[in-house]
Amino acid sequence: MPDLMMIDRVSLAFGGIAALSEVSVAVAEGRVTAIIGPNGAGKTSLFNVISGFYRARAGAVTFAGKDILALPGYVRSKLGIARTFQNVALFDGMSVLENIKLGAHAQLGANVFSAGIYLFWEQREEHDLTRRIERDVLAFLDLTDVSDRPIGGLPYGLQKRVELARALVMRPRLLMLDEPFAGMNTPEKVRMANTIRRCVTEWGTTVLLIDHDMEMVMGLSDHVVVLNFGRLIAAGEPDAVRRHSGVIDAYLGAA
Numbered sequence: 001m002p003d004l005m006m007i008d009r010v011s012l013a014f015g016g017i018a019a020l021s022e023v024s025v026a027v028a029e030g031r032v033t034a035i036i037g038p039n040g041a042g043k044t045s046l047f048n049v050i051s052g053f054y055r056a057r058a059g060a061v062t063f064a065g066k067d068i069l070a071l072p073g074y075v076r077s078k079l080g081i082a083r084t085f086q087n088v089a090l091f092d093g094m095s096v097l098e099n100i101k102l103g104a105h106a107q108l109g110a111n112v113f114s115a116g117i118y119l120f121w122e123q124r125e126e127h128d129l130t131r132r133i134e135r136d137v138l139a140f141l142d143l144t145d146v147s148d149r150p151i152g153g154l155p156y157g158l159q160k161r162v163e164l165a166r167a168l169v170m171r172p173r174l175l176m177l178d179e180p181f182a183g184m185n186t187p188e189k190v191r192m193a194n195t196i197r198r199c200v201t202e203w204g205t206t207v208l209l210i211d212h213d214m215e216m217v218m219g220l221s222d223h224v225v226v227l228n229f230g231r232l233i234a235a236g237e238p239d240a241v242r243r244h245s246g247v248i249d250a251y252l253g254a255a
């Protein structure tokens, strides 16, 4: 498989603290790549560099052959990069459907929210967008029955599925998931894993995911990358990484 994204020697610092030190990762198209590592290893920071929330101090990220680090975040989402967040980031008072729709608005850039353009866009596109979400995303994620319910009262596992739906609205080429299994019970985890797998097999989505649940990560991934203190310490197939002594040490040290 060719690589959809190449992360090349990316470094990031906060003040004097190095959050990432020359991290390189190749993300193969149509595969699941996992990033693991102890708390504070730099996993979320790497996602933030890719999506444009943080500016790397050095290095390059190439997506579909384009150098993306100079591009604003909304342009990166237009190119097909979508993500979820480590903590559920949904609007409690809004319905499931309204929250999912925001995934489409994210691609339009900040200025679209200036009233005139937004209303113009809204009239023309809102109807089509709703139809498309109902047909593709709600059905795919089994959210049709709750689409009008406010987010606030829904179980946590379901909220995580809504976040995934929001990331999937524009059918991204790359789906980045920051701890999709965190806080879930086992049935919810199994369901989430199946959904992620179906994104890959049915939609051809490339997945980059972070999680601490080794069983889920190892079962789902084709390739696993391990960070520790901002450095890449191992990368390879799940079985090889699981047996890697440096990885075992990193986790024992963290525990």
Ligand SMILES: Nc1ncnc2c1ncn2[C@@H]1O[C@H](COP(=O)(O)OP(=O)(O)OP(=O)(O)O)[C@@H](O)[C@H]1O
Residues within 6 Å of the ligand: 014, 018, 019, 037, 038, 039, 040, 041, 042, 043, 044, 045, 046, 086
């Ligand atoms: N906005 C920020 N300002 C200052 N330091 C930050 C910021 N974001 C992250 N860091 C620091 O960068 C390092 C890496 O943090 P990061 O959130 O990327 O870790 P992580 O691997 O995602 O950890 P976890 O598994 O706990 O989510 C940590 O030392 C963290 O304190």
Ligand SMILES: [Mg+2]
Residues within 6 Å of the ligand: 043, 044, 045, 086
């Ligand atoms: Mg994190």
